[in-house]
Amino acid sequence: MAYWRLFYHFVWTTKNRDPLLTPDIETNVYRFLHSEAKKMYVPLFVVNGMPDHVHVLAAVRPAVSPADFMKQLKGSSSRFVTVAFKRPFEWQVGYGVLSVSEKHVPHVIKYIERQKEHHAENSLYEDWERADDWNEGPADTNW
Secondary structure: OOOOOEEEEEEEEEHHHHHOOOHHHHHHHHHHHHHHHHOOOOOEEEEEOOOOOEEEEEEEOOOOHHHHHHHHHHHHHHHHHHHOOOOOEEEEOOOEEEEOOOHHHHHHHHHHHHHHHHHOOOOOOOHHHHEOOOOOOOOOOOO
């Protein structure tokens, strides 16, 4: 068994940023995401978002890649909404993922919990809101 502390902040959007996460399904989708993470033995600390995007903070174990974690959450939740609520639902192709140091986990949790307030007040951290459909890593590669 490995010793690990791997925390990731994920963000992804609905297709075309359509406001598909309506109040009548939002809580159910978040519960479903928790359930899917649990099936993968991934502690999901917090999930919240807006009608057009979702934020998740999770401790992804080394046996699961961030890409596989996202593939499972996005694919299964899209199907869940389509079947359970009988409405078309799709996520965008890409996502954003940032590593989080253990000491900053409480700060990220608070940010995610207050998503609606941050958007209303325009007090967003731009990098924490990015979800792209192409691969864009750090700008400086001369480490």
